[in-house]
Structures are given as C-alpha cells and as structure tokens.
Amino acid sequence: MFCRCENGFGAEPNTHTCPVCLALPGALPLPNRRAIEETIRLGLALGCEIAERAVFHRKNYFYPDLPKGYQISQYDEPLCRGGRLVVPTAEGNVEVGIVRTHLEEDAAKNVHVAASGRIHGATATLIDFNRAGTALLEIVSAPELHSADHAKRFLQLMRQTVVELGLSDAELEKGSMRFDINVSVRPVGSQELRTRTELKNMNSFNFAAKGIEREIARQIEIYEAGGRVEQETLHFDPGDENSPPLRSKEEAEDYRYFPEPDLVPVSPPRELVEALRQKPGGLPGERIERIAGLLSFSEAEVLVMGGLDRLWSAVVEAGADPKPAANVLANAFLAAGIDPASVDPSELARLVQARAEIPRAAFDEALAHLGEDGFSADPYLERRTVSDVGALDPVIDAIIAANPGQVAQFRSGKEGLIGFFVGQVMKKTEGTADPRVVNERLRERLRA
C-alpha cells in the first residue's frame, strides 16, 4: 500500500521487502494511487459517498508483525462512506447497509515454530514481512444480516463483486479475503442490539455460516439459562473448522489514533471519481435479480456467482432455450473448468439445441473442446443418435443371448437390472444408441 514492493504471496519469506515495509529508520510511506482508485471504484459500486478529503491515521499498538509499531489506516475520514449491497435471495432482496469502505496496510505474518513443528509449545516466532504493507481494503457492513444463510450470501456476493471489479482475486485460501463477523441475538420483534462477539479472521464461506450458527445457538442458550453474553473475540483455527475457537477478552485497547503526518490528505478529483463510476445494472447482485425472472432463483445465482451469466445471455441470444442453456452451463460447464471467455456462444447454442439428438458421448466431447480456438460444433452434430430399431435389435439380441443369468434374474422380478442391459448396449454402440429406444426395446424383448 505504501511502498513499491511486489505482492509476495507464496514467495520465499522476506524476499519482497524494502526500507518502507520493514520500517527502517527514516523510511516514509508512499500512497498507492491504484489502491486509492480501486477503493473508490468499489465505493461507487456500493453506492457510497466518496469523500472530498480522506485522511490516513496511525493506529498505534505493539506487535511483532507490525513493523512500525502502528498501522496506517483510516479512522474518522475514510474514503467511502454510506452505501448498500442488495443481496438477492429466493425469498426476495435483502438490503445490507455499508457503513464505510477504507484502505489500510496489512501486517507481516508470524510463524510460530517449535522443535516439534507445531504451534503448541512453540519456542520461537519467525516473521515473514512479504505481506507487510500490502493494501487492505476494509468494508464494514451495518448490523442488518439476520441469518447465517444471508450472511454467507452477502459474503459470496461481495467477493464476486470485488473479483469482477478487478480489485483482488479475493482468494480465501491465499488470505486475500478474510472476514470478521460480529454476532448478537435478540428476542423476536425486538430492535435492540445486544452484546456482540466477534468471529475473527474467517476464511471460508461455509465455515463462516457454521460459526455464525454455532454462535447464535450458544448465545441463545446463555440467555435462556439467565446468563449474559460477554463481549469477546473468538479466533478460529482456519485449518480445522471443528476445533473450538480460542477466546480472548476484548481488551480496552487504546489505539491512540492521530492523523498520519507523513501523508497528505487524499482529495480525489471529482472528474476522476466520475471516470471510475460503473454503468448501472452491471453488478452481480443486479444481474441475479434480472436473470431470476427467466430462470429459477438458484439457477440465476449459480450462473452469476460462477461468472457464467454473460455467456449464458449470449448463448440464449444465439438461439438456445434459456433453461437448457443454464443447465448445461451450471452442470457440465462448471465441472469442466472451461474459461467462459474462450467460448463462441453461437457454437455452444447449436450444441445446446441439438443435445437431445446427438449421442451423449459426442456432446461431452464437444464440451471438452469448446474452449479451443476455431471450435465448430459441426463434427459433433453430424454424429446422430441411432434410434433405428432395425439397427439396434441385433445388438440387443446379442446382449440378451450373452447374459442368460441376468436375464433370468430380471424375469424373476429384479427389474433394476434394466440399467445393466442398457449400459451394455450403449457400450457396444459406442454411445450412439438412443437410450430411450434401447430401453423400450430391451423391456419388450426381455418380457417376451
């Protein structure tokens, strides 16, 4: 954020450092123009007000991974303030307020080591400063999420928004997106906000949802037993979601914030702000809403969150039916891991429309080659399904003759064996047979 070092994720420890991020005496922070612009872009996407004047502050505390002994952050004059993220759900839209979006710098990474190599009984701490000083964008939402499911959807949608805006890869495993979740409960109908606990440094959506549910249950249990929830921070082991959280009392930490004198306030010119504004209707939440009118909500959600909805629209535009196109994209496509950008929508549309008439194997093969340069559906569409009884009967007869044991079992009532026979025929015909015709003919012949 404040130096010119490369982002060093995955690199050898302490190979992406400089006087600034190591906090050598006399080194000064330099604001990263791109980070400021990206923050403004996100702020605009979330409908935030972009500050005319934003100020960096020093947040003071001692920790081995904090090289300067303070973190440069934003305090009462953040870059973006007040906004909202609309989270579409099957039951309708959930609107979540965004209190603020600000920039700060990340700390270094502590690695605790012991002879045993485990954290427990660690005898030394090694520090990797590669991450120190990396730009960190903090988004603070209002307390307006009322279930673990909504919280999870909110987080997923936020991630997709950030990824699509190109701000970050937001990869949870790399730690490039993390969440701190504050949880409190209250009686139905009440509006008060009771004492909250904080689930810190969560890095998986499912894990977050589970943690919230567990915490809700725990707090309810405490209240029902006549107890009081204490404000505390719960640290989860990211490697093991079943392990109980480490608790730490929220110390009355005094961060002694004051304006960072090494940096001048940021006053983004209004023309720049306007240039960074997105066209309306382009955000993932908005697209889910729009598509959900044509498909089911969950189909729409899968397409948008999988980054497939734009391809889907193009395929439909090229003549494919919406539902089957969505199914193909959601099932076959996601699994195959094809880059949507490399696909020719009109060729895919032809495949989708012909999928009932061509052999399954041909369809699968076509999907596998879809992303290749100059892909054409033609050779696959030529491979028509064999449904001609005259061609299929000899094969069916041969299979029946070769498997007298299974035939006897089928005839004595084990009708489930039909699958075995169909499979054999399909294998024999190399997948070209029409499974419906094969099924019908097999049943007829077996009953005969």
Next chain:
Amino acid sequence: MPVSLGGVDTLRLSAEEASALLERGELAPGELFASYRAAIEERDPELHAFVTRVEEPVGEGVPIAFKDIISTRGIRTTAGSRMLENYVPVFDATVAARCRALGMPVLGKTNTDEFAMGSSTENSAYGPTRNPWDLTRVPGGSGGGSAAAVAAGLAPWALGSDTGGSVKLPSAFCGNVGLRPTYGTVSRYGIIAFASSLDQVGPVTRNVRDNALLYRIISGLDADDSTTVEVPAVELPTADELRGVRIGVPRQLNEVAGIEAGVRDAVRAAIELAGRLGAEIDSCELPLSVDYGLACYYLIAPAEASANLARYDGVRYGLRSGGADFEEMIMRTRRDGFGDEVKRRIMLGTYALSAGYYDAFYGSAQKVRTVIKREHDALFERFDVLVSPTCATTAFPLGAKAQDPLAMYLTDVLTIPSNMAGLPGLSMPCGLADGLPVGLQLVGRQFSENTLFRIAHALEQALGFDPVPERLR
C-alpha cells in the same frame, strides 16, 4: 586565500571557495578531504563533534558532514542513541543521496541529542559535544555536532535537522548560519523521524552564500516523500543593501522573559544596521504564538515521536535485549536502548494521544497551530521578514540545564513559533556577548528562502562578523 603547507586553512575556507579551487584544479580533492581529516584529528578530541568519522573520501567534491539523524548507506547512523549503536543503513536519505550524487565525500556523522530531542547535545548516548568558542559550554542542540564541526573548521558545511530549533539554535550558539527551510521543501526520506509534521533538514554553514548553495542542492520535490513540493529556484545572494525591505520586530520575541542584555544589545544593533542599509523597520505583535507555541509544541512533537519511535522494538534491527517473550523483550530493549529524555517524551506523547485526552491535548494543540500560522500570515501582509534573537541567551555551561527539562525546553521558545507555522527561519551571527556568538533569527513567508538569503547576506556584509572562534584564531 590562505593556503598553508599540507592543505588549506579549514577555519577560513568557505565551501564556495573550496568548490572554485577544485574546479580550477588548484586543489586536489584528496588534499581538501585530508585537510578536514587533519582538522578533525586535531580538534575533535576536545569537541566531540563527530560520532562516526569516515576515513576514505568517496567522491571528488567539497566534503560535508551529516547530523547522525540522516541515513547514510554503509555508514553507521545512530541518531545519538544506544538503540542504533550498530545500525548501518542500507539506503541513503534523499538529502544524502543528492549530496553524494554531486560527488561530495562524507567526512562523518555528527553528534546529536538522542533522536534529536534536546537543546544542548547533552542527551547524546555518546557523550556531549563542546562549544568551539568555549569548551565549558554547550554547542546548542540537537544538532550541536554539525554546528561545532562547521565553527571549528572540521567541515566546510554540514546538514542538520530542525524540529523545534535544532538547526537554528546550535547555529546561534556556535556562530554559524543555519537555515530551517519551509516545511515541505526538503525531503525527509531517510531522516530518522522525531516529529514528522515539524522535522525539516537544513544547512549549517559559515556564511550565507554557502547556505544558499547547500539549500539549492538538498531542496525540491522528492518522489519518496509525499509531503514535499516544488521549490522556487534558489538564487545566490549578492545584495549589500536593504532598500524596500520591510522588517517586523515582534515585541514578544524581542522582549522575551530572561533575555540577556548582551543578546538584546547585539540584536538591536543589527536591526539598527538594517535600517541604515535602507530597510523599513517597525515593531509588531505575536501574542498567541509566543504564549502558546511552546506548550503546543510539547504536545505535538512528543505525540508524533511516541509513534515514530515505536518501531524500535528489537525485532528487525538495532538493539535487542533478551526476554522470555515478545513483551519482555520489547520492554527490556526500550528500557536499555532509550535515554531518559526520549522516554520522557514518549510518555508525554502517549499520554497526549490517549483516549479521553486527545481532544484536550493533541487536538487542541493542532488547532492552536492553525492560530499561530494565521497570526504570522497577518504580519506577512505588512512585513517581508520578522527578526528577533534566535535564543534569549548565549551558549550556557554544560550541565546547567541538564537536570531541569523545563528550563531546557524554554531554550527553544523563540524558534518554535515559526516552526509550528511551517515557516522558514534563518539564524545568523550578529555579534558577540561576553565573547560568545549571538544569533539573529530571520523568519519569512513560506517559500521565501531567497528573501531570507538576500537580507541575511546584506547584513552579513555590513556586520563583518568573524565566524572563527576567538580561541582558534
């Protein structure tokens, strides 16, 4: 030019003259460096102006000494602290890089109060520096080493850093010309931070033209310090009269409590001389700046220092005292590494920033700072420059204030107001009082360094002050 056998008269040679001699090939760069080396060998043992000396010259220009608060690649930089006793920077401060890019060899690193906190250089972990005019007296601080080195001919010029007066005060006590430039004109990159919103590097020289020359070298926009700005071209002063110059004499600065008669007389004489050179002189008022300047300074500077010095935690560099865990290690490191004055200011600053006190202390002090700035701005509608003594006294004896922090803080009462306003200030010698130099402070508008140089140069010519300490003549 008195060129003696085996080198030059380092007490008399100006940097500008030295540069001309080098350019004309009348002096070999090695010979020039060796002359200063010899002067250091001879006189530094009694002065202790240097913390670290450099044996071999790098570059063929006019040598220079740096206050030991300025990072120098490959040369130990201690900030006058035990904490950094063995710290060798891997990078040059921008000002050092600019000097070295011109081939100026570094003579060494000069003594300073620890982390530039002090007014006498007695707070250095490496022992005090003595005043070349009187070895029983302090050279002023925090940059006493640079001032003593220049006054005693151990360096043709030097750089200091000025937060509350650390260039101006030692220059006054040692009879040098010292400039504290407009905040933002000189890069702070690589300057070991004391109070970031006040720290500013400035030249310490034997005359005004040298000062302008060195300021020209070090000033200007720096991509590594986002608080720097473009600076008007620096002109070498030639003026010998002051016609049309409007000089304001702020009553509160010139009649400050405890002002010594000798100081008052020398400053008055200089102001009268300015009048004879054609300047218009009028008295004026700076009531709030002087009343509140010092108090606000001692909230803002320690507050910023408390954060700036947090990085000395024993983790990455510098001193590390052992401990069973991080907490114990950092506590022992800071206990062993910092001296009393540094600890005092860290505590003051931490307190001033604490929850519940911020508004009353740091917050209010920043507001008063704005008031001080406005008060000065108003005067600059009528005047080109404000003059006063740099300090109410001449150099005081070693130990005289060492046990009385408040008395020591009061030494800076005249230099602090304009520093708080971010204004440029120049101290020049205007005479002697009881055999000790008296400093005259000229304060100008933001970015008016050229005006200060011009006025100072005309006065310097008319005053004819001999900057060589009497005992060394």
